[in-house]
Amino acid sequence: MFNHCADPSLVDGLSWWSCYLTTGKHINFYQSFLVVFALLLLTVPIILAFGFAGALARRSRMLPVRWFGLGYTSMVRGIPDIIFFLFVPIAMDQGIEYLRHQWKCSDWLEPVRQGNDFVVCTAAKMPLGISPQWVHETYGFLLATLAFAIVFGAFAANTLHGALGAVPKAQLETAAAFGMSRGQIFRRIHLPQMWAYALPGLSNLWMILIKATPLLFLLGVEDIVYWARELGGTKTARFAYPHPDWRLGYFLVLLVFYLGLTWVSEKFFNNLTRRVSKGQTTIGGTV
Template identity: 70%
Template sequence: MFDTCADPAALEGLSWFLCYLTSGKHMMFYWSFLIVLALLAVTAPVALGLGFAGALAARARAAPLRWVGKGYTAMVRGVPDIVFFLFVPVALDQGLEWLRHKWKCPDWDAPIRQGNDFLVCAQAKLPLSSSPQIWHDIYGFTLAVVAFAVVFGAFAANVLHGAMAAVPRAQLETAEAYGMTPRQVTRRILIPQMWAYALPGLSNLWMILIKATPLLFLLGVTDIVYWARELGATKSAIYDYPHPDWRVWYFLVLLAFYLGMTSLSERLFRHVSARLARGQATMAGEAMRKARA
């Protein structure tokens, strides 16, 4: 990265370490931390949105909607996560390319399925082979977000459905007695109050999501675990920066990163839980009321 790092063989001591830690592969290692944070920042609201929709569907009066909501949560929760992490990106990728193939290459007469190969015309590829690498990276990241959101959205739906059922029925009946419509009861009474009951389950789900980020490598995204293993492994003299097995040090960095993330998350959830418990008919709310008395 620096001019002084042009000849690694001539470096020693602190200069060697500075050049080693600022090499191109290390820059990609540092960038992978941002990729993990971006995945969490995007996946969490998307999964929460899917979970909220699934929970409302499971409570719907219309039987088809109720079947869809309950079927979604039951199917995803009953199948190993890794199956969905492998299935969703492949199915979505091939489905989009198949649609583009039918639109852009209507005269194509060769079968798309040829043994184990899935062959579409060049114009239907996503992204195009001529596209810059950045678009390939964005496309892979998007597929990863969808896979994570589908899996964790089902768990969020189960948590939110249970939280909605935990809201005291007497409060809903009181709102109905005042003339509120079912939609008004859901929007003004049920949803605002269910967060106090949902937060413990959602906080656990967030911790699981943080720990699941190393599964990015299954989706073709080079994550921090991949780079820690790659950079820390023994490098012989044929490499620019030969060194012994340093994987333990790289994994200690990952340990500190994940512990820092979970510690910060726990503090944030405790603060939010205390805010939501105020005035609520929950154990936490009662404890706060008694403490003020």
């Protein structure tokens, strides 16, 4: 990046650091912080959508829909996250490739599973083998996002389901007495009041989501943990910037980053809780 970095063996002290911290690998490290933010921003709407769908399904008047909602929440909540994170991307990937295979290569006679191998025709590969690397990475990232959304959506569904049930019945009965339709009662009375009860649970979920982002690393996405481990590892003389095992330092940076992120989030949720509970008949609403 800087001109004086052309020959790393000649620099030392501060200029060594200025060169070291701007290597291509470090730039990748800095960019991977964006991956974490992208994951958070992308998953939250999907989590809320899944959460609402799950909560409403559990309150549905149709028994099969209710079963579906209950099945979704209890299945995801009852299975360890890590197993789900490992299962969903592989299953999704092979499922998508299998469907594309059926669609694009229907004349293919060989079985898809040959011994240990999962083989689909070249045109059914997802993404295609010739796609540039960033397409592969984005695809992997999106599968990971979906896994996060499914898991956290189930928790959100449970929280929202509980919050919907916590709104005092008298409120809804009064609304009905005013002649509101079911839809109006839900939109104008039930939903706005629900937030006061849902927020503590949802903010908790957000914190857990932040802390779960390093699971991306487990799914092969090159996130901050991946680069911290990679950069921190011992660098022998084969590298331009040799150094001993510095993983402790790099992980310390991550520690501070996560602590900062959760601290800011907590402030934000405290404010939000105060706002939505104004005028509520809860303890939070009376202060």
